[in-house]
Each structure stands twice: as C-alpha cells, then as structure tokens.
Amino acid sequence: MSMADFLVLWGVSWAAILAYRVLPAMLxxxxxxxxxxxxxxxxxxPAAFAALVANDLFAPGMLDAGLWPAALxxxxxxxxxxxxxxxxxxxxxxxxxxxxxxxxxxxTGAPL
Amino acid sequence: xxxxxxxxxRVGWPVAVSYVVVxxxxxxxxxxxxxxxxxxxxxxxxxxxxxxxxxxxxxxxAGVPMASVLASVAAISSRFALYSASLAPQLxxxxxxxxxxxxxxxxxxxxxxxxxxxxxxxGWGGAHALALNVGLLLVWALSCAAGAxxxxxxxxxxAVASFAMTSLFICLALTQPRGRGTACAVAGGxxxxxxxxxAGLAGVAVPLGVLAGVAAGLAGGRRRP
Numbered sequence: 001m002s003m004a005d006f007l008v009l010w011g012v013s014w015a016a017i018l019a020y021r022v023l024p025a026m027l028x029x030x031x032x033x034x035x036x037x038x039x040x041x042x043x044x045x046p047a048a049f050a051a052l053v054a055n056d057l058f059a060p061g062m063l064d065a066g067l068w069p070a071a072l073x074x075x076x077x078x079x080x081x082x083x084x085x086x087x088x089x090x091x092x093x094x095x096x097x098x099x100x101x102x103x104x105x106x107x108t109g110a111p112l
Numbered sequence: 113x114x115x116x117x118x119x120x121x122r123v124g125w126p127v128a129v130s131y132v133v134v135x136x137x138x139x140x141x142x143x144x145x146x147x148x149x150x151x152x153x154x155x156x157x158x159x160x161x162x163x164x165x166x167x168x169x170x171x172x173x174a175g176v177p178m179a180s181v182l183a184s185v186a187a188i189s190s191r192f193a194l195y196s197a198s199l200a201p202q203l204x205x206x207x208x209x210x211x212x213x214x215x216x217x218x219x220x221x222x223x224x225x226x227x228x229x230x231x232x233x234x235g236w237g238g239a240h241a242l243a244l245n246v247g248l249l250l251v252w253a254l255s256c257a258a259g260a261x262x263x264x265x266x267x268x269x270x271a272v273a274s275f276a277m278t279s280l281f282i283c284l285a286l287t288q289p290r291g292r293g294t295a296c297a298v299a300g301g302x303x304x305x306x307x308x309x310x311a312g313l314a315g316v317a318v319p320l321g322v323l324a325g326v327a328a329g330l331a332g333g334r335r336r337p
Contacts, residue, residue, distance in 0.1 A: 001146035001172065008178060009168065010151075013185050014158045018216060020192040025215040028200035029208075039333070040326050043297040044198040045227060047325025048191060049285035050301035051318050052220070056278040058306050059314075073275065080279045084286045091126035097279025098133075101272055 053077070069110050076100045119236075120243045123229075127221045128251045130276040134162055135252050137274075139259020141169040149257040156256035157249055160219050162277065164189050165256070187315045194322050195223045202230040206238035214238060217245035219252070224284040293333025300328025 001009075033041070057077060062070040076097060083089075083096040104110070135156065142152045142165065159165060164185050171181045196215055203211035218226065222245050229236035288294050304324025308317035 005178065006147065006151055009172075009181065010155055010158070012182050013164065013168065013189070016182075016186040017159055017161060017164065017189045017192055020189055021196050021218065022212065022215045024193050024196035025200045025203050025211065028197060029204050029211065033201070036330070038201070039293070040330055041198040041201070043293060043326045043329035043333075044194050044322060045224060046285060046288040046294045047297040047301040047322045047329060048194060048220075048318075049224065049281050049288070050298040050325060051191075051305045051321030052281045053278060053285060054302040054305035054321065055309075055318050056274065056281070058309060060309055060312075073278070076275065077278070077282060080282045081286065084283045088283075088287055089126075090280055090283045091129075093279045093283040094126055094130050094276050097282070098272060098276050101275045105272075 068108060072101070072104055072108075072110050076104060116239050116243055120240055120247060123225060124222075124244050124247055127225070127248060127280065130221075130280055131248060131252045132255045133276055134274065135255025136259035136262070138162055138165050138169070139256040139261070140263060141166065141173075141259075142256065143260040143263045145169050145172045147260055149261040152260035153253045153257035156253035160217065160249060160252065161189060161192070162252075166274075184315045188318065190316070191319045191322055194319065195220070199223065199227060202227065205230075206241075210238040210242065214241045214245060217242070217249055219245070219248055221280055221284070222248050228287070291333065293329045296332025297325040297329030299325075300332075301325030303328075 057073050079100045080093050080097045084093050087093070138156070139149075139152045142155070145168075147155070155165060167188055168181060168185055171184060176184075195218070199215065199218070203215060206214065214226070222241075226236075226241040226244060230241065285298060288298075301321045301324065304321030305317045307324075308314065308320050313320065
C-alpha cells in the first residue's frame with residue numbers, strides 16, 4: 001500500500017467513524033427526548049452486543065468446513081455464558097472463552 | 113488523578129489484555145497490506161475499531177477497489193452512531209468539551225463499561241470515562257504497531273484472538289439490565305444479523321441487527337392492556 005493509498009483509506013474512514021461517534025451525541029445533547037425514544041436508546045446496548053456476538057458466530061457458509069468446526073464457537077460460547085452467569089466478570093469470560101476454544105480445538109483437531 | 117487512574121485500571125484491564133492479543137493480530141495483518149508500524153499506530157489510535165481495521169486489511173489483500181473498501185468500512189462502522197445516540201443522555205451531564213472528547217474516543221467495550229457506570233453513578237464521571245477511552249486507545253494502537261513491527265513472526269491464530277472479543281461481547285450482553293424488553297432486543301439483534309447474512313447483506317448486518325433488536329425490544333416490552 002502506498003502512502004497516498006493509506007492517506008485516502010485512513011482519512012475517509014476516520015472522517016466517517018468520527019462523524020458516527022460524535023454527531024448523534026452532540027445533536028441530541030441537552031434535548032428532552034420523548035419517553036419512547038429514551039426507551040429505544042436504552043435498548044441499543046443489549047441489541048448491539050447480541051448482534052456483535054451473532055455476527056462473530058454465524059456465517060452462511062459456516063458448515064462448509066464440517067459440523068464440528070462450525071459448532072466449536074457455539075459450544076465455547078455456551079461455556080462463556082455459563083461462566084458469565086456465575087462470575088459476571090469480563091476477565092473470566094475472556095479467559096474461559098480463549099482457553100476453551102484452544103483446548104477443544106486441540107483436542108478435536110479442529111483448525112485454529 | 114491517581115485515584116481515577118487506579119479505578120479505571122481496575123475496571124479496564126481485562127479489556128486491555130484482550131486488546132493486546134487482538135491488536136497484535138490486527139497489526140500483523142496490516143503489515144501484510146504494507147502498513148508500517150507508524151501507520152498501524154495512527155490508524156489504531158484514530159479509527160479505533162478492530163472489526164473495521166480487520167475488514168480494511170482483508171478487503172485490501174483481496175484486491176477490492178478502494179471505493180468498495182471505503183463503502184464497506186463505512187457501512188460496518190455505522191453502528192457507532194447508535195452507540196453515540198444511546199450515550200447522549202449521559203454525555204449531556206458532562207461539560208461540552210469533555211463530552212465531545214468521550215464521544216470521539218470510545219470503543220465498543222469502553223462504550224459498554226462507560227454507559228453502565230455513568231448510568232449507575234457511584235463516582236464514575238467524565239474523567240473516568242475519558243481516562244478509560246484514552247487508556248484503551250493507547251493499548252490498542254501500540255498493540256497494532258507492535259504487531260506490524262513483528263509481522264508474521266508472531267503467528268497468532270486470528271480466530272483465537274478474535275474469540276477473546278466475542279467472549280467480552282457475550283459478557284456485555286448478559287450483564288445488561290434484565291427484563292422482557294431486553295430479552296426481546298437480544299433475540300431481535302441475533303435474528304436480524306442472521307437474516308441479513310443469509311440475504312447477502314453481511315456488510316450492514318450489525319447495524320440492521322441492532323435496529324431489528326431495538327424494534328423487537330420496543331414491541332416485546334410493551335405492556336398489554
């Protein structure tokens with residue numbers, strides 16, 4: 001990648017994500033929002049995190065490599081859910097997720 | 113000041129550890145595209161989104177034209193507008209410049225932590241939010257730069273490193289306030305993403321999934337007459 005390509009890629013991407021980050025917060029600042037709008041805004045975090053998890057775990061061609069490579073992340077996610085319900089700790093969830101993923105992949109010969 | 117740093121470090125260090133692992137992998141991929149460590153640092157410190165940076169690198173390596181790369185990255189980054197909107201009520205309580213600085217520098221994980229703690233109060237203010245954002249920004253950017261410097265010598269399996277982020281998101285999703293509306297929002301978010309991906313709309317699956325989740329949460333949380 002040339003410096004010119006990098007500057008275009010970086011400049012345009014940063015401008016876009018900066019606008020996404022800043023404009024809604026600044027435009028909505030200090031405004032008295034209707035109750036229903038406030039309720040909708042409060043639902044964004046659970047919807048967003050669920051969408052991000054689903055985005056990581058599901059893909060249309062996920063079964064092409066076999067049932068177990070596709071199921072491995074889902075099985076590990078179930079373990080992470082159990083750890084989360086028990087500990088409510090980001091650290092333990094992260095450790096459990098990575099450890100289970102590596103151990104199950106090595107034990108079953110699934111690709112890392 | 114030191115008290116703020118200690119409190120932020122206590123809360124943010126699990127995220128920082130995951131950023132080191134994923135950032136290194138991201139930097140390795142960026143080096144394959146021809147980015148120097150300095151470029152990787154600048155990109156990481158300003159763009160601040162692992163999914164977008166991974167997408168940029170993957171699309172570039174696949175030979176996708178610049179305009180398509182930019183459009184895809186812009187689409188996948190649009191979810192930050194929804195996060196910003198949901199942060200607005202809390203940022204309104206901060207000074208204008210402080211609120212602007214917090215808005216300009218949050219990552220997804222910092223958004224989840226800051227939103228929870230700003231809503232709960234208990235001494236978490238603008239200084240804490242900004243310190244968390246800046247601390248994680250530096251960890252992420254330095255990790256990307258280190259990965260770009262080390263290159264393929266690190267041999268980090270990207271799937272394993274990425275699963276650290278997935279685990280964090282599972283925790284953030286499950287530690288939201290419970291209720292029927294939240295449960296419907298979670299189900300709607302998952303369903304929205306799955307349907308979008310099946311329809312070939314992977315680039316906008318997350319923002320559309322979020323909108324579907326919010327709609328489901330509003331509908332499901334409504335009390336029956």
